[in-house]
Amino acid sequence: MSDARTRPTTANVSRAVLEGPDIQRALTRIAHEILERTKGAQDVVLLGIPTRGVTLARRIGERVARFEGVTVPSGSIDITMYRDDLRLRPARPLGRTELPADGIDGKIVVLVDDVLFSGRTVRAALDALGDIGRPRAVQLATLVDRGHRELPIRADYVGKNLPTAMSEKVKVYLSETDGRDAVVLIKEEDR
Amino acid sequence: MKRHLISAGDLSRDDALLILDTAEELAQVSQRSIKKLPTLRGRTVVNLFFEDSTRTRISFEAAAKRLSADVINFSAKGSSVSKGESLKDTALTLQAMGADAVVIRHSASGAPHRLAEWVDGSIVNAGDGTHEHPTQALLDAFSMRRRLGPLDGRRVTIVGDVLHSRVARSNVLLLATLGAQVTLVAPPTLLPVSVGSWPCEISYDLDGVLPKSDVVMMLRVQRERMNAAFFPSAREYSRRYGLDRDRLGRMPDHAVVMHPGPMNRGMEIAAEVADSPRSTIVEQVTNGVTIRMAVLYLLLGGAELEGGAQ
Incomplete structure (x- = not known):
């Protein structure tokens, strides 16, 4: 996200926590876990939360197809209209919602996001799903779980558990949108 | 985006494209079985219609309801306007009721502009005289x-x-x-x-x-x-x-x-x-609801902007 709250008195110290190959391995493992847990990924639909969740959902879908030859539909679900913090900032532009042609009724929906933090985004996504259809089950996959949950939500598939301080920021870069793969931990330090 | 939508001339190219892009996404909502979003829950939209209109009023009403806003319809016929109440007094009444947005249609060009000086909410011009829509x-x-x-x-x-x-x-x-x-x-x-x-x-x-x-x-x-x-x-x-x-x-x-x-x-x-x-012609009616949802979302969906200028 692009909320650069850097004041002139602070300096950012950033450290890469995951590099390109680490991300690839994490996604590979998540794909295997999805296949294992859903017994072959029948009826699975991958829905990414824009922007980077969509890219991750697509990558996981490609892996599942490669490992067991099942085509898993992937799409995106925008949660902007369901956020609980809309009144805190000026109205934001909407992301894309693209649902697979068969819809989500009776399917196992795996929500995919880049970073799991407070859990509020996932709460909004669950509300959005409820207005679109009635999945058989909803699961959650995330590349990074950085803790600090504010709601009773947990991920089913986690790329990396990353202990963080509240003041730190986690940024995910993916080659499709950012030209490289990396997860970076940004520390704000007072000078 | 500015706080009001009174003239199409007030929209910059970026504003206009933002509204169109937002509408493009919201168009999907009209095709779902649950045609409703929770975004404007607890907000009040007043449709203030001093001139006859079916499609515009219904379109604004549908748009506001699909965003979960509360809608109050006000038409000049059968209201205190026929008893001689002025636009300003009507505006002050709406203000006292806490309208977050007022959608106004009036036979006098410039009425929405005047109204914007009297109420705190966002004003959306739904047609003023021979001026703008x-x-x-x-x-x-x-x-x-x-x-x-x-x-x-x-x-x-x-x-x-x-x-x-x-x-x-x-x-x-x-x-x-x-x-x-x-x-x-x-x-x-x-x-x-x-x-x-x-x-x-x-x-x-x-x-x-x-x-x-x-x-x-x-x-x-x-x-x-x-x-x-x-x-x-x-x-x-x-x-x-x-x-x-x-x-x-x-x-x-x-x-x-x-x-x-x-x-x-x-x-x-x-x-x-x-x-x-x-x-x-038929698409235009469907698109009318969608575009009005986009406008109401962009005017009311975010934080209240400080000061009247922005």
């Missing part, structure tokens, strides 16, 4: 873009009663902002004096303009405002400026026909043209 222009641009793609360099011809048309003015301003080339075609008596300063071209020859048009928008002949002899007879108007099958045939194959409604079939537009697949 910005959400109509937005839904027209949205309908064009859905059929033809980006509007840069597209040629749009607007035909008919430009003098009394708030739709024409808003469309000219918005389409110029979006990079389209607009040509107005009308009898000289039905063009406003100020038209020379508008960002568009003028022609009196419909047949000459049609082959070069990507969009032909027919305006309604507003009989209720025809208080002088603007043209000799309805038949003559129809022959020179009406869109019939012959003229439709002279347009390029990809070109579309639009009409803001309500239509006078047989007057400015022939029934078979209005019902042809190249006409966007």
Whole structure:
């Protein structure tokens, strides 16, 4: 996200926590876990939360197809209209919602996001799903779980558990949108 | 985005594209089984209609309800306005009720502008006299873009009663902002004096303009405002400026026909043209709800902006 709250008195110290190959391995493992847990990924639909969740959902879908030859539909679900913090900032532009042609009724929906933090985004996504259809089950996959949950939500598939301080920021870069793969931990330090 | 939507001319290119892009996403909501979003829960939208209107009022009402806002409909008939209440007192009443947005239609040009000085909420102009009707222009641009793609360099011809048309003015301003080339075609008596300063071209020859048009928008002949002899007879108007099958045939194959409604079939537009697949008239109504959802979301969905200026 692009909320650069850097004041002139602070300096950012950033450290890469995951590099390109680490991300690839994490996604590979998540794909295997999805296949294992859903017994072959029948009826699975991958829905990414824009922007980077969509890219991750697509990558996981490609892996599942490669490992067991099942085509898993992937799409995106925008949660902007369901956020609980809309009144805190000026109205934001909407992301894309693209649902697979068969819809989500009776399917196992795996929500995919880049970073799991407070859990509020996932709460909004669950509300959005409820207005679109009635999945058989909803699961959650995330590349990074950085803790600090504010709601009773947990991920089913986690790329990396990353202990963080509240003041730190986690940024995910993916080659499709950012030209490289990396997860970076940004520390704000007072000078 | 500014706090109010009073003139299409107030919209920057970025604002206009943001509204159109937002509407593009919201269009999906109308196709779902649950056509509702929780976004404006707890917000109040007042529809303040001093002039008759069905489609615009219903469209705003549907848009606000799909975003979960509370809607209060107010029409001048049967209200204290018929007892002589002034616009200002009506505004103060709305203010006291805590309206977050007021959608106003008024027969006097400039009424929404005045209203904006008296109430704290966002004002959306739903048509003021012969001045502007910005959400109509937005839904027209949205309908064009859905059929033809980006509007840069597209040629749009607007035909008919430009003098009394708030739709024409808003469309000219918005389409110029979006990079389209607009040509107005009308009898000289039905063009406003100020038209020379508008960002568009003028022609009196419909047949000459049609082959070069990507969009032909027919305006309604507003009989209720025809208080002088603007043209000799309805038949003559129809022959020179009406869109019939012959003229439709002279347009390029990809070109579309639009009409803001309500239509006078047989007057400015022939029934078979209005019902042809190249006409966007029914889509325009559907798109109207979508574009108004986008406008209400962008005006009310975020934080309250500080100060009246922004």
